[in-house]
Amino acid sequence: MHSTDWLQLAVFIGALVLITKPMGLYLGQVLDVKGRTWFDFLFKPLERLTYRLMGVDSEKEHDWKQYTFAMLMFSLVSCVFTYAVLRLQNHLPLNPQGFGPVSPDLAFNTAVSFTTNTNWQSYSGESTMSYLSQMVALVIHNFASAAVGIAIAAAIVRAIARHSGKTIGNFWVDLVRTTYYLLLPICVVFAVVLVSQGMIQNFKPYTKAKLTEPYTTQVPKLDDKGQAVMTNVVVTTQSAKLDAQGKPVLTNGVAVMVDVPTLDAKGQPVMTNVAVMVDQKIEEQTIVQGPMASQVAIKMLGTNGGGYANANAAFPFENPTPLSNFLQMLSIFSIGSGLTYYLGRMVKNQSHGWSVWTCMMVMFLGGVLLCWWAESKGNPIHQNLGVAVADGNMEGKEVRFGIFNSALFATVTTDASCGAVNSMHDSFTALGGFVPLFNIQLGEIIIGGVGAGLYGMLVFVVLAVFIAGLMVGRTPEYLGKKIQSFEIKMAMLAMLILAIDILGFAAWAAVSDWGKAGLNNAGPHGLSEMLYAFTSATGNNGSAFAGLSANTPWYNTTLAISMLIGRFLMIVPIMAMAGSLVRKKIAPPSVGTFPVSGGTFVILLLGTVLLVGALNFLPALALGPVVEHFLTLQGKLF
Amino acid sequence: MKTFFSEIRGAIVLTIMLAVVCCGLYPLVVFGFAQVLFPGKANGSLIVDTKGVIRGSSLMGQSFTADKYFHPRPSAAGIGNGYDPTSSGGSNLGPTSKKLADSITQNISDYRAQNGLATNVMVPADAVTASASGLDPHISLRNADLQVARVAKARSLDEAKVRALIQQNTDAADLGFLGDPGVNVLKLNLALDAVK
Structure with a gap:
């Protein structure tokens, strides 16, 4: 934990504070149909054209049911569109690598994944997706799913700010304005800045580079159909060579080992199938190309996180320098942070917005510090083998980012529901890996996904004021509105769905052959891999303990269902709550009103979030990262 | 029923509009700016030698095993020695x-043998662990330093000359404080080959 690392942390938080207010003010203009922005000259005609083609009256607002229905219809149509493009990519243009169609279960998983702002990827982009699939089928959701999240958040904020009303905005207007005025202009600038750091943006086929030092390696021999050629061999084990008297043969005091065939119960040698290996000369490196920068800019800003390449933001082109890394982390938090300011402004209680922000930042700092400490402390098992202690845990990390930027990125990407990674969470130390997992399980309300973080946090706010009300024996109020049984029922529904979905699916996988078949690690880490997968899917995060081989029909389907539940069964109760809140009258504050700003409120909110998260998930976490931590200290291997 | 169809129509039209604007115009605009302002970088920061042969990208690591070259980090990207950009990724092995412990044990003993280190010398973590992408272009300064003697001997070069080349091919922290410094292995090795 070096001094420059502390400086980086301070600069990161400082930069976030600086952009929060301007972003919040700008959001206020974007999310107001009559709002004015710098880009009106460019996008106003396009906006009007879009409404006309859609047949939408931009002046007419929706009630909560109409708003939710429009959102569901749009998600359905755009999801089907992506599924179709992926299945047909071999017949469509911009496929210079000649990739075949994506399999049905993978296409379903991927379409759902991008529609729900999850961007869980069971595939490697650079070896599966054509340029058209990347650029259109996937990027459309990077914009749309982010805009949907912001729209839903705006609708709920309006429901809180308005009173004795019915409507909460027009979904189509929110979606179109967010995309045109907020996401597009920032992305153009951001993408070009990323190119300046070394990110690619072209439409060339992959480049072949001549290796300075060619070498030969062994690869499985393939037949005409591309299947590995197998051969039957005797299974052998190593055992000490014995002389005629049955004593081990020694050289320099060490037993000489020989291969002995393994025999079965009948005394017959055990046979096994192994692939026939052939020499292959490696003389070239295939360098990935394509329209990457445009995709990465929105992937970060919209907290989507779906990588262009398999290694995501660790891939050198996708995150070339520490500066590009810094800007990507900042962009993940920018809109979510601005939305807390937007909340304060809309409800005319700016300190409420900042209090919510502060509560988020306290949890963010806790996560960063724990993860950073655990990773810089490193793995005692490896250090006993001779790895320098001062270097920390570098497995699955890049030199240019080092320990600190890897830990910070891991925390940021799971606080928000981004899911991009610049290091492999699967190879983190037990406690280092605990942080991203627990962050998602808290509901991704620490800044959170664009929009999703705010509406998730508002559920906790409602619960917190309810608990405060119970403690002092008054009817709970939130910003002058009575919180009654309907709101609490909806809030609890949203929370319970999250926990049941994560724990239910993870438990099912843990006792099923299809679940265990995908594991890359044994012992408690294997359980963590499954738990992380369903946590990430339900939380619409998209990061992974990536050793898990999830590209199987079982995993693709169950994960897709988790993503759908985590997104839409969360939004619908929250929208119902919004529909109820907007109808309520606002009572003027009195001396007995519980203030929703200041230290007491922050601590109460913090306690609510942590208690709910801990009660739901600590038992499962105890079997995964927690027990693994103690096993690491004992040097136990699996 | 009427609202149902009007919402479906809105959804279909908007999907098409977004596909055109966000997936057609937007990447093309970025493409235009990128190719005009930063053509080298937008096309992969390729390293082309004097004969016009593409030798790699300055952002992508490559495999090197000979004594006369600096060795990159172990890589889990693809077959053989890794460093295949079309199958990027880490080992994803847990603590x-x-x-993982076996492979680190092997890497440590290889590293010590190659560089003539005593068995009590602690080895730099980056030298024996796989990176996240499997394409890490960098090694740590200490890792490079421990390889100097071997490379200088194999090339009959002065160690000071090798150290000077390391310095020239070190990427410092951005703006002086962002990220960790690292030695770019491919650039360094090509620079060594260029020494007459």
């Missing part, structure tokens, strides 16, 4: 993985 209690026996497989």
Whole structure:
């Protein structure tokens, strides 16, 4: 934990504070149909054209049911569109690598994944997706799913700010304005800045580079159909060579080992199938190309996180320098942070917005510090083998980012529901890996996904004021509105769905052959891999303990269902709550009103979030990262 | 029913509009700016030698095993020695993985043998662990330093000359404080080959 690392942390938080207010003010203009922005000259005609083609009256607002229905219809149509493009990519243009169609279960998983702002990827982009699939089928959701999240958040904020009303905005207007005025202009600038750091943006086929030092390696021999050629061999084990008297043969005091065939119960040698290996000369490196920068800019800003390449933001082109890394982390938090300011402004209680922000930042700092400490402390098992202690845990990390930027990125990407990674969470130390997992399980309300973080946090706010009300024996109020049984029922529904979905699916996988078949690690880490997968899917995060081989029909389907539940069964109760809140009258504050700003409120909110998260998930976490931590200290291997 | 169809129509039209604007115009605009302002970088920061042969990208690591070259980090990207950009990724082995501990043990003993280090010298973590992408272009300064003697000997070069080349091919922290410094292995090795 070096001094420059502390400086980086301070600069990161400082930069976030600086952009929060301007972003919040700008959001206020974007999310107001009559709002004015710098880009009106460019996008106003396009906006009007879009409404006309859609047949939408931009002046007419929706009630909560109409708003939710429009959102569901749009998600359905755009999801089907992506599924179709992926299945047909071999017949469509911009496929210079000649990739075949994506399999049905993978296409379903991927379409759902991008529609729900999850961007869980069971595939490697650079070896599966054509340029058209990347650029259109996937990027459309990077914009749309982010805009949907912001729209839903705006609708709920309006429901809180308005009173004795019915409507909460027009979904189509929110979606179109967010995309045109907020996401597009920032992305153009951001993408070009990323190119300046070394990110690619072209439409060339992959480049072949001549290796300075060619070498030969062994690869499985393939037949005409591309299947590995197998051969039957005797299974052998190593055992000490014995002389005629049955004593081990020694050289320099060490037993000489020989291969002995393994025999079965009948005394017959055990046979096994192994692939026939052939020499292959490696003389070239295939360098990935394509329209990457445009995709990465929105992937970060919209907290989507779906990588262009398999290694995501660790891939050198996708995150070339520490500066590009810094800007990507900042962009993940920018809109979510601005939305807390937007909340304060809309409800005319700016300190409420900042209090919510502060509560988020306290949890963010806790996560960063724990993860950073655990990773810089490193793995005692490896250090006993001779790895320098001062270097920390570098497995699955890049030199240019080092320990600190890897830990910070891991925390940021799971606080928000981004899911991009610049290091492999699967190879983190037990406690280092605990942080991203627990962050998602808290509901991704620490800044959170664009929009999703705010509406998730508002559920906790409602619960917190309810608990405060119970403690002092008054009817709970939130910003002058009575919180009654309907709101609490909806809030609890949203929370319970999250926990049941994560724990239910993870438990099912843990006792099923299809679940265990995908594991890359044994012992408690294997359980963590499954738990992380369903946590990430339900939380619409998209990061992974990536050793898990999830590209199987079982995993693709169950994960897709988790993503759908985590997104839409969360939004619908929250929208119902919004529909109820907007109808309520606002009572003027009195001396007995519980203030929703200041230290007491922050601590109460913090306690609510942590208690709910801990009660739901600590038992499962105890079997995964927690027990693994103690096993690491004992040097136990699996 | 009427609202149902009007919402479906809105959804279909908007999907098409977004596909055109966000997936057609937007990447093309970025493409235009990128190709005009930063053509080298937008096309992969390729390293082309004097004969016009593409030798790699300054952002992508490559495999090197000979004594006369600096060795990059172990890589889990693809077959053989890794460093295949079309199958990027890490080992994804966890802290209690026996497989990982075994491979680190092997890497440590290889590293010490190659560089003539005593068995009590602690080895730089980056030298024996796989990176996240499997394409890490960098090694740490200490890792480079420990390889100097071997490379200088194999090339009959002065160690000071090799150290000077390391310095020239070190990427410092951005703006002086962002990220960790690292030595770019491919650029360094090509620079060594260029020494007459």
